[in-house]
C-alpha cells in the first residue's frame with residue numbers, strides 16, 4: 360500500500376516480478392545482439408535496454424512492438440516500473456476516483472472496438488480515423504518515459520506509439536490553428552464515474568500547437584510491447600512526459616484544432632491549482648502541497664528515498680526552449 364498517497368483503506372497488490380523465464384529469454388536475446396556485433400558503447404546500451412523491455416513484456420494483451428526511437432530523450436535508462444503497478448494504480452476518473460477502480464472496472468466495461476478518432480477544427484484535412492488506420496499511420500516506436508502525477512508519484516513506462524506530430528502533419532493545420540484540444544470518451548453506459556460530478560465530462564485536455572508538434576509528445580497505443588490496457592487509456596491516449604500526468608488524456612475520441620487557449624477539465628475545476636501549461640516544475644508548488652519531490656511507484660519500501668522532482672520532469676534539454684521568455688510562475 361502506498362502510504363504516502365493518503366488513500367486510506369486501499370490495498371495495493373504486491374508488485375509482480377519479472378518471470379525467471381522472461382529474464383532468461385531476454386538475457387539470451389541480449390547476448391545474441393552483443394554477439395552480433397552491437398558491442399560498440401551506445402549500441403550495447405541500446406541492446407541492453409531492448410532486452411529489458413523484452414523482459415517486461417507481460418503476455419496479457421495483443422502484442423504491439425515498437426521499433427527503436429531516434430527522438431532525443433525518448434528513452435530514459437531508468438528501471439521501468441513493474442507492469443502490475445502500472446496497470447493497477449491508475450487515475451481514470453471515468454471509472455472512479457480510487458486508484459484501484461480503473462483496474463477493477465475498465466477491463467470489462469470499456470469497449471475499445473469499434474473506435475474512431477475524429478479530427479476537426481482548423482485543419483485543411485479534417486476526418487475520422489478508424490483506430491486500425493490510426494495505428495498504421497506511422498511506425499510504432501518504443502519510448503521509455505517517466506510520467507509524473509501532480510499528486511507526487513511517478514512511474515517509468517515503456518510506451519508504444521508515434522509522435523503526435525505525424526498525425527498533425529497529415530491533417531495540415533491552418534495558419535490560424537494555435538492550440539490542439541483532446542476530447543476523451545464519456546459513455547455513461549460503461550463509465551460509472553460519470554455519475555459523479557467530481558469532474559465535468561467529457562474529460563478534455565489541450566496543448567499549444569508547438570507543444571503538440573514536439574517530437575516527444577506521443578500518441579500512444581501500447582505499453583510493454585502490447586496494446587494499452589483499458590485502465591491505461593485504451594485504445595489511444597496522449598503521453599506528454601514533461602507535463603503533469605493529467606495532461607496525458609486517455610481514450611481519446613476527438614482532436615480539435617482551435618485558435619484560442621481552450622479551457623480544460625482541470626483548469627475549469629481549479630484554475631488557481633491547475634494551470635494550462637502544467638509543466639512539471641519543482642519550484643512552483645501546488646497551493647496545497649510541495650512539488651519538489653516525488654515517490655517512484657514500486658519503490659515505496661522502508662528505505663525508499665524520495666526523489667527530487669526535475670524541472671520539466673527531466674526533459675528540459677528537449678523542451679525548455681518552448682517556454683523561453685515565459686514566466687513559469689505565472690504560466691504554471
Ligand SMILES: Nc1nc2c(c(=O)[nH]1)N[C@H]1C(S)=C(S)[C@@H](COP(=O)(O)O)O[C@H]1N2
Nearest residue numbers: 449450451452508543562591604605607609
Ligand atoms: N480520460 C482521462 N484521462 C486521464 C485521466 C482521467 O481521469 N481521465 N487522469 C490523468 C491523470 S491525473 C494521470 S496521472 C494519468 C495516469 O495515467 P496512468 O493511469 O496510465 O498512469 O492519466 C491522465 N489521463
Ligand SMILES: [Mo]
Nearest residue numbers: 508509604605
Ligand atoms: Mo495525475
